[in-house]
Amino acid sequence: MIEQELKMIPAREPPKMAVGVIAWLRGNLFTGPLGTAATLLIIYGLILTVPPLVQWLFLDATWFGASSQACNREGACWAFITARLDQFIYGFYPSEEYWRPNLFFAQLAVLVGWLSIKSTPWKKWVLGYSLVIMPVVSWFLLYGDIFGLAKVDTHQWGGLMLTLLLALCGMIASLPFGVLLALGRRSDMPVIRSLCTAYIELWRGVPLITVLFMASVMLPLFMPVEVSFDKLLRAMIGIIMFQSAYMAEVVRGGLQAIPKGQFEAFDSLGLSYWQGMIMIVLPQAMRLVIPGVVNTFIALFKDTSLVLVIGLFDLLAIIQAGLNDPKWLGNSIEGYLFAGFVFWIFCFGMSKYSQRLEQQLHQGH
Template sequence: MAGDTARTIPPPRRSSVPLGWLRRNLFSSPLNTALTLAALYGLYLTLPPLIQWAFIDADWVGTSRADCTSGGACWVFIANRLNQFLYGFYPPAEQWRVNLGLGLLAVAIVALSIRRLRRHRRLIGAILLGYPIVAYLLFYGGALGLAVVPTYQWGGLMLTLVLAVVGIVLSLPIGILLALGRRSELPVIKAACVTYIEIWRGVPLITVLFMASVMLPLFFPEQVTVDKLLRAMIGIVMFQAAYMAEVVRGGLQAIPKGQYEAAEALGLGYWQRMALIVLPQALRLVIPGIVNTFIALFKDTTLVLIIGLFDLLGIVQQAFADPDWLGYSVEGYLFAGFVYWAFCFGMSRWSQHLERRLGQSQGR
């Protein structure tokens, strides 16, 4: 009726949403309730003292250990050693070259992430082929009036990023080729790829680095000197490529056989089928596995310390031997752990973003 007052539906109470989530995820059963309460009690016992030590009672400003008198964390140690942690033994007057090289890397990553720019194949090719040359000239020098900085002076976070980026960029395409070779119908190629993958996956990375450092120069003429950093890069790339091949092979096996048959029906050749039809779908399926391998590679760079290369963790451990800073290993390990966590967490979040974006584009 016209005179009736229209009924209004009250909006749902917002407080019921988080309570419902807590009930479903944390207190859904007696066991989950007990585990949740135990976890909260553990946080109550550990978190306040940690905050008190790391922030409230910490010493932040100073020049020596004499300034660390509050009984909390001595972040003065990190501040005084920060330059060495970042650049190793790279000359301070030349560190702008490292900053410029890493800045160009960040710009290249951003450019490759923009959808409009990814359509320009020439731009992508110029970035992929040109950046390694520019980075080498900046870091090592010897051209354009830049002084030569030998690789034994490289270290810290700079060396970690160099090893990780080179390993990631090279292990992925090599792993793809190995995965395709393992699924090849040619017996010789398949046997060679299977042998390579199984041998390298069955050897620890420490052994690979030792072999690369000691035995690799034996395969070159006597007058050819193989840089120690180059040996480590070759060992890491060859080792991680075997694991990457198995990740990609899992994606290839998940593609329905009808996709291959449809591509053949269109008259596409083998490499056209792989590049245009099969590999885009396979790589989309195994993004978590690929990024997981990248994260493992980034953390495995710490093993280069055993062949005399001082990455971030190696530089931090070396600082503990300084008699002026004895007893502050906890702060050093926390700093190194936070840096590794920040990069690994960033790669993980980028992986999730990429999965969502590719899933949306596939849905459209």
């Protein structure tokens, strides 16, 4: 009798209104009169805009053709993109040498995939290769004039290849330079602190377009007459110097967020300044500034389109040049949509990777 009284009652299922689709709708879309009205208004707007947009983008679109005359004006003329896709990707790179940019793209994809997958081994070695060796290998691969490779001058580079190359070199070089500037600005040595502060404030106060003009026009004036400085290298130097100032302020914010006790801890252990910074302070600071660093990288990736002003044809510039072709007049919407989509894909990928990196490195407090 007692055993029957102590018998546990089996757990019951929760009410249907508390779980499942109905609960999600009530908790996210129909939270009250105001939330319900906003949801219905958004649904009505989507009904008005999405079907015509899908009709124009896909159903009535023309995907292939030799000119805009082949396009159906009721839909998008994606024939402009497909007909000039090689130029949008490689710029004016010789078609018989396309295997070299393709190898560059493949190398980049493998390295990004290797570093993104959590279970892959030798990450430190792969990261070291990506930061130190890969830019040099990519330059000689694309430029040639070594190991029997045909020389391809940088004025023939363009499109997505040039955009990625500028962005990668800017990201790889500006981060360590920004870290050094941030440490210098917080230094106890007045001369170092003043120089780093002056550098950061100077470059942050000048628009990037002005920096590119100065790098293209003024930098050769400080070089010997017999030295010919490549225009692409000048643009890279300008972008790196500009972005490193912004990166320094991002890193400085992370350093200031570290409690003073961490600095006192490595002093008490007898570690030198650089040992304490590299092993104790910087790992914590860099984990805190991941969103700011990635935000700066995204801004850098989009700002590469400004190299048009010094005669370099990145993805956006090569699309604008294609729009001036008499065979493809009137297709600016499709061209800019394609450019925007490509930029969005890369920026969204960097954003998602940074969120994943934050979760992996989150150690709690």
